[in-house]
Amino acid sequence: MAPSSFKLNTGQEIPAVGFGTWQAAPGEVAKAVELAIKHGYKLIDAAYCYANEEEVGQGLKAAFDAGYAKREDIFVMTKVWNTYSSRVELGLDKSLKALGLDYVDLYLVHWPVGMNPNGNDDRFPKLPDGSRDILWDHDHVATWKQMEGLLKTGKTKGIGVCNYSKPYLEQLLAKADVVPAINQIENHPALPQQEVVDFCKEKGIHIVAYSPLGSTGGPLLQSEAVNKVAQRKGVSASTILLSYHDSTHADDNRPKTVARGATVLAKSVTESRIKANLEIVDLDAEDLKILNDYSDSLVKEGKVLRYVYPPFGINFGFPDKNEGRSLPNGFAG
């Protein structure tokens, strides 16, 4: 049986399946969050950068007012955006105000990068040539030190990161007093990211997989390997892509490689999909072999599919993206 939650290194329980809010447009995200909680989601993922936290907050309030859940039963996480990387408490205060909450369950670094806090836009400052206004001397470890300071404020119960590769995590852990509770990364059979997944497991950092369907429009739903498993199981391709993360050792005889034991976040503003995405099935060794063979072949051919890679121009240390400039305390190359 797939687990319904995982224990973090903070002692908190994080649900196995969560609800994403990126690109959920104003006008639809409040209802989507309310419906998600109504149908049983216990984890909501937000971010300052999504510019829709106020509506996410309205959805939370509507769900609480309707009695679908209590605040303490819902795990809420949000993220500090890059223009706030040197003022993380201000970033958190703004998110809490927008969400209408007095604490979040996890506060995350969204990307290990700083962007000009005094640039021409609050979220996406640009230079005259149209490129992002990056702080090239930004030290992502200094941001983490500020994150650690938040724990004593009571405004967040835990802290974590997103989009950290193994080399970046090594830099962070060398100077950290608090090990991140989670690393939220793009993860699916077409981007297994085994290097960072294994490293996180070794360090007690829980993986939260984003864009499990391949992000906008769910392109991975067309994958042949995924559909083959879906047919074997008599379920939809989306159920397979979501179950891929949650599968653990129901049966200890399974090869270790099948146990990802990660939390997965899926986004939808469509009620039928919101409901359907809660369905998790147990994948057996043969199912996982089909998916893992697909992953292995993409890795071997250098053809993994990374759908979310914003144009920062920075080398974040992911093996499939060895390009861009390095940051101090970042990827050494």
Ligand SMILES: NC(=O)C1=CN([C@@H]2O[C@H](COP(=O)(O)OP(=O)(O)OC[C@H]3O[C@@H](n4cnc5c(N)ncnc54)[C@H](OP(=O)(O)O)[C@@H]3O)[C@@H](O)[C@H]2O)C=CC1
């Ligand atoms: N930390 C980070 O940097 C990142 C975090 N995230 C988080 O992860 C969440 C999930 O990732 P996201 O990139 O949104 O992409 P997903 O992989 O969740 O895919 C979302 C897309 O798939 C569609 N969809 C959802 N369910 C189904 C279904 N059952 N059948 C067919 N289509 C479906 C949605 O359409 P529709 O809504 O129209 O139904 C939408 O177009 C984000 O919303 C965000 O919270 C994501 C990216 C980066």
Ligand SMILES: O=C[C@H](O)[C@@H](O)[C@@H](O)[C@H](O)C(=O)O
């Ligand atoms: O969380 C989702 C993604 O990371 C998203 O926040 C970024 O891709 C952002 O839109 C950007 O362009 O930098």
